[in-house]
Amino acid sequence: IMELFQLVHVLNRVGIKTSDMKLIMPYCAYSRQDRVCNPGEALSMQVFAKMINSLGFGSIETYDNHSDVATAVLDNCTNVPVEYLLNPLMRKSKYDYFISPDAGANKKVLKCSQKFHVPMLRADKVRDTKTGEIKETKIYADKRQLKDNKIVLIIDDICAGGRTFKELTKAIKAISPECEVHLFVTHGFFNNSVEVVDSLIESGISKIFTTTSVYNLDHKDIACIK
Numbered sequence: 001i002m003e004l005f006q007l008v009h010v011l012n013r014v015g016i017k018t019s020d021m022k023l024i025m026p027y028c029a030y031s032r033q034d035r036v037c038n039p040g041e042a043l044s045m046q047v048f049a050k051m052i053n054s055l056g057f058g059s060i061e062t063y064d065n066h067s068d069v070a071t072a073v074l075d076n077c078t079n080v081p082v083e084y085l086l087n088p089l090m091r092k093s094k095y096d097y098f099i100s101p102d103a104g105a106n107k108k109v110l111k112c113s114q115k116f117h118v119p120m121l122r123a124d125k126v127r128d129t130k131t132g133e134i135k136e137t138k139i140y141a142d143k144r145q146l147k148d149n150k151i152v153l154i155i156d157d158i159c160a161g162g163r164t165f166k167e168l169t170k171a172i173k174a175i176s177p178e179c180e181v182h183l184f185v186t187h188g189f190f191n192n193s194v195e196v197v198d199s200l201i202e203s204g205i206s207k208i209f210t211t212t213s214v215y216n217l218d219h220k221d222i223a224c225i226k
Contacts, residue, residue, distance in 0.1 A: 023060045028070045031069075032045075063213055101125065134167055166203040180206055182208070188208075
């Protein structure tokens with residue numbers, strides 16, 4: 001962020017106005033903290049947005065923001081939706097179902113379902129907002145829907161430690177062990193750890209897809225969509 005501020009300062013000093021600049025920021029930092037969950041917490045997304053907005057960019061482009069809050073609080077922001085980012089994958093892949101991992105992803109996955117004409121299944125998770133621990137995961141599907149070697153794609157915006165997707169895959173496999181599970185995340189952090197990716201594969205996820213927005217691991221089991 002400091003490098004961005006210094007770069008803008010240098011450009012301003014040579015006569016280029018920030019209002020004439022476009023900031024392409026695929027991952028919007030702090031976008032996961034788009035609400036105050038517990039007393040004493042900061043609304044980090046709002047703090048970050050104030051910093052970026054102070055520069056006065058003519059336009060900002062982001063990819064698959066965590067929620068509409070990020071798009072709303074960033075001035076002149078256009079967000080590239082996940083259904084657009086999925087185009088390269090869907091040109092060469094076919095899925096029986098898209099799966100939304102939680103309530104926060106439902107709207108995005110529904111739009112993907114409508115665009116690509118792939119049925120959507122919902123899942124829910126219960127998370128402790130103080131510890132981050134996932135207490136329960138449930139998928140609203142049955143053996144009839146997932147039988148006969150169905151191929152499903154879990155869609156979400158961010159993967160950090162991967163616990164959400166491992167627990168969801170466990171729930172899917174409990175219903176239908178033969179179901180093939182793939183994962184697409186726009187921003188693949190994977191906690192910058194090969195072990196996280198390995199644990200996702202070990203949980204039963206056979207293919208992982210992400211964009212190049214933040215991904216910087218060299219791992220054979222991840223396909224990057226550009």
